[in-house]
Amino acid sequence: MKLLNRESELLRALLNRDEQGYQFAVRKYSAGMLATALRLVDSATAEDVVQDAWVTVVDAIGSFEQRCSLQTWLNTITANRARSRLRRSWRELSLDQQDIESDFRSRFSGEGRWKQMPAVWDTVSPEQLLQCDELQNCLNQHISSLPENLRTVLQLRDISQLEADQICNILDLSASNFRVMLHRARQRVYLMVEHFEETGQC
Structure with a gap:
């Protein structure tokens, strides 16, 4: 041919x-x-x-x-x-979703911020932590293990820096669903960073 x-x-x-x-x-x-x-x-x-x-x-x-x-x-x-x-x-919620949500409520405000900042941040900033190769590898591993819907929203907003309305159009999401998923994805990452800085382990 x-x-x-x-x-x-x-x-x-x-x-x-x-x-x-x-x-x-x-x-x-x-x-x-x-x-x-x-x-x-x-x-x-x-x-x-x-x-x-x-x-x-x-x-x-x-x-x-x-x-x-x-x-x-x-x-x-x-x-x-x-x-x-x-x-x-x-539609495929993880089995540990309720435990995670409970952990979120005890540690974070409704806006996704820590109720009390980790004590170690009095001496080490988040920026300094992110320069640590071990933490960066842990962060990449943790993001890869997020549920697909949360990972996609997080990557498009925080990594690709797309605007919220663009992401809603791409994924056919309502603005409220987008905010909920981004909130949950960020909180899971926050928990991982907090655990790493407290224990030094991924």
Whole structure:
């Protein structure tokens, strides 16, 4: 099969269920689809999302109305699949949620701030602590272990620095749900940092 240089030729091949056309499309567009998924989910889940998206493409290619580019359409499908994964994970509450919430209430105010700052911060600032490689590794490990919904909100807001309304649009969240999830994610990180500075252990 000759190299497909024009999108119209590739689209025709996909509509004709041409196997080589699909192989070419997967090679051409999967990297962009993966980048789209990685904005919403972790790397392992993102790979699954891209595979799910291609399954959807096979079933839905006949309904593609060409109102946007093929790449935009593929990225939209990928983002929708990633959001579906997130919504499913949001319904799967961890078994220790009640214990964690109880711990939060005893340590933090409703705004997510410590009721009493850790005593060690009288001599060591949070900025100094974050310069510690061991703490940074622990922080990365802890964020990676957060439930997928909390990790995604935390990464988009505090790491990627997206605005709240952008995140709500990306994740199809209400503003109140966004605030609750960001609050919970930050509190879990606060607890980890407090434990590390008190014990020196992750």
